[in-house]
Amino acid sequence: MKQGKFTFGKSEKLCSRKFIDKLFDSGEAFMAFPLRVQYLFDVLPEEVEAQAMFSASKRRFKRAVKRNLLKRRMREAYRLNKEPLLAVLKEKNIQTGVAFLFVSKEELDYHAIEKAMKKAIQKLINEVETR
Structure with a gap:
């Protein structure tokens, strides 16, 4: 990925059914309200550092x-804050x-979602650094 480009291309989208099943079966999770973040450190089907998916119930x-x-x-908040x-x-x-699963009962504005996304990304960074 080019430095300074805030993109979210096809290779960064988590699409593999096998990997998604594995993610929800054996991955770990935490809350950063209104987001529930499920993650799994494993080899991805693509040559990227991270792949993400977004869901609302x-x-x-x-x-x-x-x-x-x-x-x-959620995608926009991730796209702009994923660099670290x-x-x-x-x-x-x-x-x-x-x-990233949206768990709030009511619709929230972009700023609330971005704040939660920043918190979630920081928690993920801490998880990576403690490995």
Whole structure:
């Protein structure tokens, strides 16, 4: 990835069904309200430091428009704040898959989601550094 580019390309999206199943079966999780973060340090199918996926519950948000809005906000917050995490992963030569699940009952604005995303990324960095 080029330095200073805030992108979120295809190779950074967690799509592998096998890896997603493994992530939810044997990965670890923590809360950074309104986000639940599920992560697994393992070899990824792509040559990137981290792959991420974003989800909002259909049970809590019946309308697809709302779910998509929340996922867009989470993706944008991740895209703009992931650099420190990727730098630490590259330095330690570790790959990770991460799922960001939106767990709040009400729709939150971008700033609340970004604040939680920054907290979540910091916790992930701490996890990487304690390995």
